[in-house]
Amino acid sequence: MTRRSGRRPGASGTRESIRAAAGHQFAELGFDRTSMRSIAAEAGVDPGLVAHFFGTKHELFVDVVDLPFDPQQVVPVIFAGDREHIGRRLADFLLTTLDDPEGRRRITGLVRAAASEPEAARMVRELITRQVFARIIDALGVDDADLRASLVGSQVVGLVMARHIVGVEPLASLSAERAAALIAPNLQRYLTGPLDAD
Amino acid sequence: MTRRSGRRPGASGTRESIRAAAGHQFAELGFDRTSMRSIAAEAGVDPGLVAHFFGTKHELFVDVVDLPFDPQQVVPVIFAGDREHIGRRLADFLLTTLDDPEGRRRITGLVRAAASEPEAARMVRELITRQVFARIIDALGVDDADLRASLVGSQVVGLVMARHIVGVEPLASLSAERAAALIAPNLQRYLTGPLDAD
Numbered sequence: 441m442t443r444r445s446g447r448r449p450g451a452s453g454t455r456e457s458i459r460a461a462a463g464h465q466f467a468e469l470g471f472d473r474t475s476m477r478s479i480a481a482e483a484g485v486d487p488g489l490v491a492h493f494f495g496t497k498h499e500l501f502v503d504v505v506d507l508p509f510d511p512q513q514v515v516p517v518i519f520a521g522d523r524e525h526i527g528r529r530l531a532d533f534l535l536t537t538l539d540d541p542e543g544r545r546r547i548t549g550l551v552r553a554a555a556s557e558p559e560a561a562r563m564v565r566e567l568i569t570r571q572v573f574a575r576i577i578d579a580l581g582v583d584d585a586d587l588r589a590s591l592v593g594s595q596v597v598g599l600v601m602a603r604h605i606v607g608v609e610p611l612a613s614l615s616a617e618r619a620a621a622l623i624a625p626n627l628q629r630y631l632t633g634p635l636d637a638d
Numbered sequence: 639m640t641r642r643s644g645r646r647p648g649a650s651g652t653r654e655s656i657r658a659a660a661g662h663q664f665a666e667l668g669f670d671r672t673s674m675r676s677i678a679a680e681a682g683v684d685p686g687l688v689a690h691f692f693g694t695k696h697e698l699f700v701d702v703v704d705l706p707f708d709p710q711q712v713v714p715v716i717f718a719g720d721r722e723h724i725g726r727r728l729a730d731f732l733l734t735t736l737d738d739p740e741g742r743r744r745i746t747g748l749v750r751a752a753a754s755e756p757e758a759a760r761m762v763r764e765l766i767t768r769q770v771f772a773r774i775i776d777a778l779g780v781d782d783a784d785l786r787a788s789l790v791g792s793q794v795v796g797l798v799m800a801r802h803i804v805g806v807e808p809l810a811s812l813s814a815e816r817a818a819a820l821i822a823p824n825l826q827r828y829l830t831g832p833l834d835a836d
Contacts, residue, residue, distance in 0.1 A: 554799070568806075590810075591821070596796070597799045597800055602792035605753055606762060608791050608792070626824045
């Protein structure tokens, strides 16, 4: 909706304009080529306001590059049920999210951003570590939970790359259900299996 | 490709100049922003010569974006030994290759290229499919070998992303040996395990 009231939008309207411009530019240009100034220009606000509301470009990136789900809601549900099927529940959730166009767009956007530039990689790492891994570690409640979470992360990001970004067949064409069934036991080992048995 | 009789003495030097310029530009600019013309300019040759020697930009990319090992040598060795330790041999080879600066540079370059643009992704997919997966499928010699190879691919690309591009801890700081030991059983299941048991 275009608004032409002759007054500046209120603070919350300004924040949302900035977030929308930032989200668009980070996705289109990548982190390095997006500037506070270019975001301000697209949002039609003074560059000082961007810093005023969001702090640094780093903080703005973390604010706008969002997961398509709330980990605070999702992680406890996946980890609360019986322990021997966490891998399957996690795989089902992941593949279902990736089957939805908006979920897929956001997750592949995060993976692409992480692969593009070291600075963006650092931010995606922080986002995932704080928002997702911290909760998985908490839910697992074992000594090596951080290692297990990072191993799960390696399979998850690899699945997104292989299935949705590179399009490796036949993995890319499988139904979400079948793909989930195939990776579930591997996620399960990383989460609860003996890690050092060979 | 037909070759005219009376080959010019400078042909192999020219080919190498073009390959070097192309390798440099694909890595620096990505696939889309590199042109046959810009490669010719850097190599100091006529643009027509680039097409003459390499065909399309696509074919040139596939020619210069190389793996840091020869799959024809490596795959048979990894797959020839006892079947229950293929995962471990593959993991050891992979982590050792990634521990070497040149090997790491080339492999992370391939993964970054694949994540950056759909066109580059298609080319990396072709390279990996033809050069690596075809040999793995051949060596495994089972009906669902193509699916197994693509699942292995998902774990391998994810490991490269998590350990070397995003830098997820503690996975990123583990020794190559320990990281290999951790992922080996998961590679093993994808290669030889029951895929649909859950």
